[in-house]
Amino acid sequence: MEQQFVSLLKENQNLIHKVCRLYTCTEDTHKDLFQEITIQLWKAYPKFRGEAKFSTWAYRVALNTAITLYRKDVKQVKTTEYEKCSFFISQEEYNPEEEEQLKLMYKAIHQLNDIEKALVFMYLEDKDYTEIAETLGISEVNARVKMNRIKGKLKKILNP
Amino acid sequence: MKELDLLKKDWQKTQSQFKEVSENEIYSMIHKKSSSVVKWILIVSIIEFVVLNGIGLFLSDDFTKKFTELHPYLNIFEKVNYLIVLGFIYLFYRNYKSISVVDSSKRLIEAILNTRKIVNIYIIWNIAIGSFFGVFGAIDGFTAAYSKNNSLKAHIEPVTMAISVAVSLLIIIPIIWVFYKLVYGWLLRNLSKNYEELKKINLEN
Numbered sequence: 001m002e003q004q005f006v007s008l009l010k011e012n013q014n015l016i017h018k019v020c021r022l023y024t025c026t027e028d029t030h031k032d033l034f035q036e037i038t039i040q041l042w043k044a045y046p047k048f049r050g051e052a053k054f055s056t057w058a059y060r061v062a063l064n065t066a067i068t069l070y071r072k073d074v075k076q077v078k079t080t081e082y083e084k085c086s087f088f089i090s091q092e093e094y095n096p097e098e099e100e101q102l103k104l105m106y107k108a109i110h111q112l113n114d115i116e117k118a119l120v121f122m123y124l125e126d127k128d129y130t131e132i133a134e135t136l137g138i139s140e141v142n143a144r145v146k147m148n149r150i151k152g153k154l155k156k157i158l159n160p
Numbered sequence: 161m162k163e164l165d166l167l168k169k170d171w172q173k174t175q176s177q178f179k180e181v182s183e184n185e186i187y188s189m190i191h192k193k194s195s196s197v198v199k200w201i202l203i204v205s206i207i208e209f210v211v212l213n214g215i216g217l218f219l220s221d222d223f224t225k226k227f228t229e230l231h232p233y234l235n236i237f238e239k240v241n242y243l244i245v246l247g248f249i250y251l252f253y254r255n256y257k258s259i260s261v262v263d264s265s266k267r268l269i270e271a272i273l274n275t276r277k278i279v280n281i282y283i284i285w286n287i288a289i290g291s292f293f294g295v296f297g298a299i300d301g302f303t304a305a306y307s308k309n310n311s312l313k314a315h316i317e318p319v320t321m322a323i324s325v326a327v328s329l330l331i332i333i334p335i336i337w338v339f340y341k342l343v344y345g346w347l348l349r350n351l352s353k354n355y356e357e358l359k360k361i362n363l364e365n
Contacts (some may be wrong), residue, residue, distance in 0.1 A: 006186045017178035018171075034181065035189045042190040043357065098166060105167045123164075124171040151161050158163065 005045050008054050009038065015055055016062055018125070022109065022117050023066045033066060040065045060135045063121065067114045108157040116150050123147060188260070191268055195259045197351045198275055202252040204343060205282070209245055231296055241289055248282045272355045276348060283340040290336040291329055298328040 009016075016037050020030045041061050048057050094102065109120055115136075122132040129147075133140040188195075228235050255278065259271045302324045 002190075006183050006190075009186050010181070010183050013181050014178060021178075035192070038186060038189045039192070101163050101166060102170055105163050109167075124168050126168065126172070151164065154164065155161065 001045075005042060009041065009058075012055050012058055015058055019062045019066050019121065022121050023114070025110070037062045037065045056131070056135065059122070059125075063118045063135065067118060104158055105154070108154050111157060112150065112153065116146070116153070119143065119146055119150060191259070194268060194272060194351060194354045195256065197347055197354070198252075198256045198259045198271075201275065201279060201344065201347050202249070202256045204347065205249050205252050208343065209249060213242075227297070227300060230300060234293070234296060244285070248278070248285070251278050269355060269358050272351055272358075276351065279344050279348060283337070283344065286340060287333055287336050291333055294329055294332040295325055298325045 016034055017030075019037065020033045024030045024033050041058060044061055048054070109117065112120060118136055119132065122135060127135070129140050129143050132147075133143040136143065138146070252275075255271065255275045259268065259275070299321065302321060
């Protein structure tokens, strides 16, 4: 069982990395959160019966950890610290305008609160609202409403 | 929102840019808690050794001088005890080393049980040693006290002495026991919790 868990986790580690990327700023905190999520997944693993896909289940645990557990331990990033965040964008060739937009977007997303980040995360992962709602334990309508509000908030951050 | 769509596209392209975590790293992550408890057992045992013996050095007053003069063999015994305690510390160190590299929960369970066993033996050893020195201390103390109060009767009835020593032991042993339970009990409890969790995981295997 342990071996199974470790190899499943290894296969799906990108998912955790991505959660860490959204919720942390530095390499150290990224590693910390990664470890915390791994521990929580391992603790919850006996309850994972394989009804859902491992990744769907892992999304839920990872986001919950990032939202609840992690917040207790680590001071939330202050607004001024966003400047220090290292945002990396993919190595695609973008035109300068697009690149600037991307940088601003990454920065804007880091300013959202933890729950909003979770929604954006699922959105970026290209999940539909049914799955977003299920993972976050809210209704589908609520997920849609929240997502629209977040879009509004992001627009405001981008064009103050 | 076109910025968000652009971000989504970019987000999905950054998949391969994370530093890959190996299986070994994952193993050590899920075992980290136990190894940190075992690390603390090691640290606490070293602190205890240094502090208790440090106090002993500062307290070498007349009574202890007389005590060692009266019982020179106890001095040797004390040195032997140092070696034994150092031996325990070495065992704790080895436990810590072995628990940091275990790669399966079965072996981790074994390591936890082993640590618990050694800590319990260590506590029993300390109680035994404490009582042993306590007996000599009590005999000396009572002899001195009796002869002061009753100068004519320097010799004490063996029964009286036996009862006095037994009563002092009844006081000494619980004190030592409580001390070690407080110091190590908390650490062992954390370790046991981990052990229960691991056992659950292994049972469902």
